[in-house]
Amino acid sequence: MVKEIILNNTLIKVHSFEERKVNNSHEISVGFEVTSKAYHDIATLLYQGTFDVKVPERALSFRGTIGQYSTSITNLYEKGQVGNYSLTLLEVKN
Known part of the structure; x- marks a missing residue:
């Protein structure tokens, strides 16, 4: 199981990961927690x-x-809050 991804040199620990090919491009879906x-x-x-x-x-x-x-x-500015994020990223061709 994938435990981390890196977006623009920022390490993100993930609790879920799926990888697919869509029209010959990579697509990944991840779930991760974000603290306040x-x-x-x-x-x-x-x-x-x-x-x-x-x-x-x-x-x-x-x-x-x-x-x-x-x-x-939607508001993680309150101290001690944790949000679950879901993110799908699709490869873009140059």
């Missing part, structure tokens, strides 16, 4: 929309963009 402490950094990262994606445990790397994104909580 990490919320600002993760939100800022995700607003970039397109990333250098690395999955070290699969020796996989590609340029990817957000296909789907959701979170279980």
Whole structure:
């Protein structure tokens, strides 16, 4: 089971991972937790929309963009909160 991905040099620990091929492009879906402490950094990262994606445990790397994104909580500014994030990234061809 994949335990981490890297988006633009930011390591993210994941609790779920799925990998597929869609129209000959890589697509991955991940689930991960975000704490109120990490919320600002993760939100800022995700607003970039397109990333250098690395999955070290699969020796996989590609340029990817957000296909789907959701979170279980919208305000993680309150101390001690934890949100579950779901993210799907689709490879973009140059």
